[in-house]
Amino acid sequence: DAMVIQNPRYQVTQFGKPVTLSCSQTLNHNVMYWYQQKSSQAPKLLFHYYDKDFNNEADTPDNFQSRRPNTSFCFLDIRSPGLGDAAMYLCATSRDPLSPQFFGPGTRLTVL
């Protein structure tokens, strides 16, 4: 089945130690998104790629970066994780900017 895959499902890192979360999709969608969802809160968009065009949300901290080496993969890099970055990170895709989004199961990040 076509799907959005996130690895790992659970990630533990240390304060200040860089971490990378990965997302892959078999849907061949043009748009890929990263959301952050903190405990008991709604998902919040960090940034998205439309093909190779990167679109950063105005309030996304500089500590968060993203890479999309090809259509299928997208990475979220957190350069120096703080305790406040502990959250569920959700990857989503859509065929085009106007289509519904398909979400992966998320990666839960713990920062010690």
Place this chain on the structure above:
Amino acid sequence: DAKTTQPNSMESNEEEPVHLPCNHSTISGTDYIHWYRQLPSQGPEYVIHGLTSNVNNRMASLAIAEDRKSSTLILHRATLRDAAVYYCILRDVGYGGATNKLIFGTGTLLAVQP
């Protein structure tokens, strides 16, 4: 982006219909009404969307008020698997607004009792 207002929580019994309301009094003419739901420990899932006319799909129905200032997501027969947070979201797809940005509000937590 226009905002939506939903009840914090609702309860339903299994096998009964559920009507989840959403108010969006400041909706613009180019705003689509989207519904997503998030089951426990999972990513959000697209449910349905519409602009002016009522919409039906295999998951649910969407009833949109004539003035578009409110809408209702209808689950025809609730099951235990429908217990989730339901988000009503407005997306502007008008000229210059097609960023496909989903701005999630607090949503409605639906509990389904057996």
